[in-house]
Amino acid sequence: MVVRLCGVTKKYGRVEALRGxxxxxxxxxVVGLLGPNGAGKSTLLRILAGMCFPSTGTVEVLGGPPRRHRARIAFLPEPxxxxxxxxxxxxxxLARGLFPDFQVQRFRELLEFLEVPARPAGTLSRGERQRLELALITSRNADLYLLDEPLGGVDLVxxxxxxxxxIRTWRSEATTIISTHEVHEAxxxxxxxVFLNQGRVVLDEMAENLRAQGRSVAETFMEVFS
Amino acid sequence: MHAWETRKKGPVYLQIVDNILHDIARGKLAPDEKLPSVRELAESMGVNPNTVIHAYTELERMGITYTRRGQGTYVRPDVPQDLLRKKFLEAAARKFWAEVEALGLSLAEAVQALEEVVHGGSSVRGDQEIRKS
Incomplete structure (x- = not known):
């Protein structure tokens, strides 16, 4: 198991972001982490990335506490x-200095494929910036990719x-967790x-099983959260 | 194949299998022709490469394709193209007949409609009507 969460609860003051x-x-x-705003998706990813700790419960990533294997985890935070x-x-x-697993050639190819303009990040549109960040994260040969809303607030193209x-950078041995609202395209x-609602896992199913039951993931999303 | 817009119901791997069978039936994929690579197809459809692998495994199990080691997946030279064509025609006919029945029309009328479509449709009748007048 790459990820093992057991009875994980996270409290911010009196607010419970994750409940058991x-x-x-x-x-x-490749796991889709789905749920409405405030469901606990970002908190869960941050815990897996070792950016914060659960209030109760245990977390194991790549066989140890998340911080032990940070060099093997590629995390794209939402902001x-x-x-x-x-x-x-x-x-x-910067990435060459920070990440020993950074693939320069792949990064350059991705910049071209994703059509990222050669300008400072501050002058890029949200979609362009997100594509630059994705190029950065997926140019690492990590064992676990944690992507928080990589599709949020950007145009269809x-x-x-x-x-x-x-898909282009997909490696069969790497594990990926993606949180998103854009269920249809993804x-x-x-x-x-894995559907999260109010800090709990409310549904956890293989996507093809849902579809074999005649429901797309998007339809199930609508059913669960309507 | 573009699954982006038209994500139909049912497992995606079966949709891929169906698309490829259809391409073979229509002659878009010939015997001994190479199928797109797993990653190419995954990328163009926006699906997980494992799903494409699943579909390709299924096609091989069905005796439609074979794998050349390190080279990719190919349509078998003895692929039953005529049988596939018949199957897709049957499926289309069943759909057509369901509509004929839903409209409360007869087989004769259905055949006539089909002939009209094939032979230029309503313009034929229009010509006859003009000649009569």
Missing amino acids: VDLEIPCGQ GCLLPWMTPPQVER SRRRILQGL EGLFERV
């Missing part, structure tokens, strides 16, 4: 990870390009979908 989450994810799975002055070449230089970029990508 149990989750196991085997190696190589983004770029400073406004950074141009793609500066991002490349950007969303498709981002998804194609994800649903073909997921092997498994």
